[in-house]
Amino acid sequence: MKNNKKKYALVIILILFIAFFSSQCMMTRTNTESKKTVAVILPYTYNKENSRILDAIRDYSHNNSIILDVWHEKSLSSNELSSIIANEEQNHAIGILLIYPENYLTQQEKHYDYNNVLAITATMQTAFSHYAAFENSPSPSYLLPVSAQVIKKIQDGKTNCIYIKNTYKLGYESIQMLDTYSRNKYMKDISIPCHKVDKAAIESGELDALLTN
Amino acid sequence: MKTNLFSYNSILFTLIIILISTITIWKLPQTQNGYTHIGIAVYDMDDTFINDYVTKLQNKIDRSSFSGKKVLYEIFDAEGNANRQEHQLQYMYTQNFDALLINLVTPSSAASVLNETANHDIPVILFNREADKKDLSISKQTWYVGTAAKKAGAIQADMLQNVWNTDKINLDRNKNNKLDYILIEGEQTHFDAVRRTNGFLENSQNLPLNQLTNLSADWQRNLASVKFSKLDTSIIQSAEAIICNNDDMALGVYDYYKQHNLKLPLILGINNSPEMNQKIQAGEIYGTVDNGTSDQISYICKLLNDILNKDTAKYHKIWYSKPFAIEK
Numbered sequence: 262m263k264n265n266k267k268k269y270a271l272v273i274i275l276i277l278f279i280a281f282f283s284s285q286c287m288m289t290r291t292n293t294e295s296k297k298t299v300a301v302i303l304p305y306t307y308n309k310e311n312s313r314i315l316d317a318i319r320d321y322s323h324n325n326s327i328i329l330d331v332w333h334e335k336s337l338s339s340n341e342l343s344s345i346i347a348n349e350e351q352n353h354a355i356g357i358l359l360i361y362p363e364n365y366l367t368q369q370e371k372h373y374d375y376n377n378v379l380a381i382t383a384t385m386q387t388a389f390s391h392y393a394a395f396e397n398s399p400s401p402s403y404l405l406p407v408s409a410q411v412i413k414k415i416q417d418g419k420t421n422c423i424y425i426k427n428t429y430k431l432g433y434e435s436i437q438m439l440d441t442y443s444r445n446k447y448m449k450d451i452s453i454p455c456h457k458v459d460k461a462a463i464e465s466g467e468l469d470a471l472l473t474n
Numbered sequence: 475m476k477t478n479l480f481s482y483n484s485i486l487f488t489l490i491i492i493l494i495s496t497i498t499i500w501k502l503p504q505t506q507n508g509y510t511h512i513g514i515a516v517y518d519m520d521d522t523f524i525n526d527y528v529t530k531l532q533n534k535i536d537r538s539s540f541s542g543k544k545v546l547y548e549i550f551d552a553e554g555n556a557n558r559q560e561h562q563l564q565y566m567y568t569q570n571f572d573a574l575l576i577n578l579v580t581p582s583s584a585a586s587v588l589n590e591t592a593n594h595d596i597p598v599i600l601f602n603r604e605a606d607k608k609d610l611s612i613s614k615q616t617w618y619v620g621t622a623a624k625k626a627g628a629i630q631a632d633m634l635q636n637v638w639n640t641d642k643i644n645l646d647r648n649k650n651n652k653l654d655y656i657l658i659e660g661e662q663t664h665f666d667a668v669r670r671t672n673g674f675l676e677n678s679q680n681l682p683l684n685q686l687t688n689l690s691a692d693w694q695r696n697l698a699s700v701k702f703s704k705l706d707t708s709i710i711q712s713a714e715a716i717i718c719n720n721d722d723m724a725l726g727v728y729d730y731y732k733q734h735n736l737k738l739p740l741i742l743g744i745n746n747s748p749e750m751n752q753k754i755q756a757g758e759i760y761g762t763v764d765n766g767t768s769d770q771i772s773y774i775c776k777l778l779n780d781i782l783n784k785d786t787a788k789y790h791k792i793w794y795s796k797p798f799a800i801e802k
Contacts, residue, residue, distance in 0.1 A: 279489065331546050
């Protein structure tokens, strides 16, 4: 009888220990391990034209448990880019996003053959295996954010229409593509059309979200 | 009997294996990001002073070594919009930054920001736009780095006094024995604007000042030029000196005079921006006050390094750089 009680006590103690250490495991591991990393390489000097691209990347990251490793480069050779990519792969990055590499890559005539790299670019589409860019648009074209003065000129009839390059959408779809790539190893080029903005479009309100700064 | 003993031993063995596995998984090292991450939240990168400040900060961080790890930083431009900065800060709280450098759009909102950073256990260095002292005490891991704003205003008064003493003939154009001036202030609720103005006024008691008018231009060059242009022409033409809380507004006034081909009065600013310095050396603008930006940046990097090494006991909550005059 006494022996039976000891046996049951031992089993219960073991179960309690398992419960305790399992809960410790769950508490300490939930936050850090669920986040993925994406490396972003930016031109060194801050440029407001990239602001909405970065907004989109951050919004997507925030909603999808992604941490950003952001690099700022004045000039980068192909070897230096390889080194950053290798370091980021060691750092478990799921992909690398280059933002307008034409502003810092010194060897623009080369082909950069990386499966996990997506380049947002205006002039180097052929240099990368995968790129994100705007479709060719008529003039005048503007990047987001569009100033109130430009909108007012359309409303006053001083300008017929303009074309807007939705940099937020460009940034969002780019990081979304890298996130998708991390799951199914498939990446494709991204081509974003421009929005035509004329007086009627402004007055209809359909572009309010796009035009709000 | 034998079967019962075998079942009991099997259960015991299984539980012991599960316990050992659980302890092993608990003790396994977690995947760590290999870099140090710093978030830099800026009130408005269109402000030339702040833009220059952040560029210098970038250069300094890139040249510095922090605990042997590469430092990656992100710059967040609030574009002068408090809601935009709030959205950016919400993102920053969850991004595992090792430290934040924050230049608040609305310094009066410091308490809510610092409560959040304290909840997320993130060290914060506020810079340039000073918050209330009592807000800084919300968290042990909060510091402020800036300039002695009142001293900067006092230096402007000293510079003006020097010119009045040595070149009164040319300064007092209308020969009324008074120094007729216009005061151009920064944001009305900004501590630095108030202190710079107070410093100037309190230190110019010995000058026969006559304030023709004053206006607030929110630190902005274009706004200063626009508001200045709306002043009465007689006031503009009577002004012998223009005292500005910062260089951008001083340059806005300079723009107005140049566009209208008017003779420049004595103009004083604060910040020592590259363009302002160039115009001072060219003799077009009289002078400015350097805020000791380089010293602030060195101090911020040193403090950052000690934050990362958890060695901040020696630091005071507030540190000011010493401003100094810049003339030709």
